[in-house]
Amino acid sequence: MQHRLVLRILAKLLFAPILLFAFYVQFHGDFGPGGGFQAGLIFASAFVLHGLIFDVSSARRFVSDRLLQVGAAGGVLLYAGTGFASILFGGNFLDYDLLSETPTSGQHLGILLVEAGVGIAVACVMVMVFRAFADRLPHLRERDW
Amino acid sequence: MLFAFLIATALGIAYLRHLFAVVMLAGMFSLLSALLLLSMDAADVAFTEAAVGAGIATILMLSAMALTERQEKPSNRSMLERLPALAVAGAFGALLIYAMLDAPPFGDPFAPAQTHVAPYYIEQTAREIDVPNLVTAILASYRGFDTLGEVVVIFTAGIGVALLLGGFVARDRSK
Numbered sequence: 001m002q003h004r005l006v007l008r009i010l011a012k013l014l015f016a017p018i019l020l021f022a023f024y025v026q027f028h029g030d031f032g033p034g035g036g037f038q039a040g041l042i043f044a045s046a047f048v049l050h051g052l053i054f055d056v057s058s059a060r061r062f063v064s065d066r067l068l069q070v071g072a073a074g075g076v077l078l079y080a081g082t083g084f085a086s087i088l089f090g091g092n093f094l095d096y097d098l099l100s101e102t103p104t105s106g107q108h109l110g111i112l113l114v115e116a117g118v119g120i121a122v123a124c125v126m127v128m129v130f131r132a133f134a135d136r137l138p139h140l141r142e143r144d145w
Numbered sequence: 146m147l148f149a150f151l152i153a154t155a156l157g158i159a160y161l162r163h164l165f166a167v168v169m170l171a172g173m174f175s176l177l178s179a180l181l182l183l184s185m186d187a188a189d190v191a192f193t194e195a196a197v198g199a200g201i202a203t204i205l206m207l208s209a210m211a212l213t214e215r216q217e218k219p220s221n222r223s224m225l226e227r228l229p230a231l232a233v234a235g236a237f238g239a240l241l242i243y244a245m246l247d248a249p250p251f252g253d254p255f256a257p258a259q260t261h262v263a264p265y266y267i268e269q270t271a272r273e274i275d276v277p278n279l280v281t282a283i284l285a286s287y288r289g290f291d292t293l294g295e296v297v298v299i300f301t302a303g304i305g306v307a308l309l310l311g312g313f314v315a316r317d318r319s320k
Contacts, residue, residue, distance in 0.1 A: 025192075035280075035285070037193060042200075048204055072303055076300045104275035107274045107275065111281065114285050124303075125300060126201055130208070133306075134208065137211050
């Protein structure tokens, strides 16, 4: 499916900035609006855009479905694992106080890990859902819309 | 002003039969709600609404539409048959407005939502969590267990869609 030239060039140009913005939202979530959930969505939207303009199979060479499955589960496990880690360090479930030397730096570390888990899980699930739809789509012609 | 646009968009969604336009209007609706939330200083919620409602949800609706029909079937019910639906919708709307009359005014510092645990979070976040964004502190730390549940919900939903649409099964067979 060859889409229009402008769209393809724009999609290529925007791909990296979108990913960069996703990372900004991810790590700036402590200081301003944003966090793992939004960052995951923005991260996924870069891949969705790529999938819309080009096709899903070319993106699959870089990010395989297997990786998405592992990422989605891994993100949830990272979140839950942080909770269990805080039990191992002697606190309550998801009580990050004891993860580091001081309670606040423990909280920072805990929030960082947890938000990373959210971001990874959300991004992988969104791309996974998009691909599940995209795989079912028959070949679409421009005038079908 | 934003509300007027919101209502106009909602009416457009109700009247249009062309589903592509409806999906686009639904995206617009989300974007307008995000602006509305932003004007009430709920930046985090607005951000999420814009990313989910206007971004991903629109794409998924378009994908779902591409799998089904492009045009909504015109209803052939008579006016009389539609009356119960109108009555139910009208009664529910009236009920919501009646409930709204009891709600505290926007920004009321003595509203129940502001006097329960919110003061503790506002006062203690700087000392206990030391993170400038209160919303992050509450979501990731104080209410961490809830957020874990949300992530599990998203994960489950993703697995469900992937299994239902059968993308993974089909590909495994072709290998």
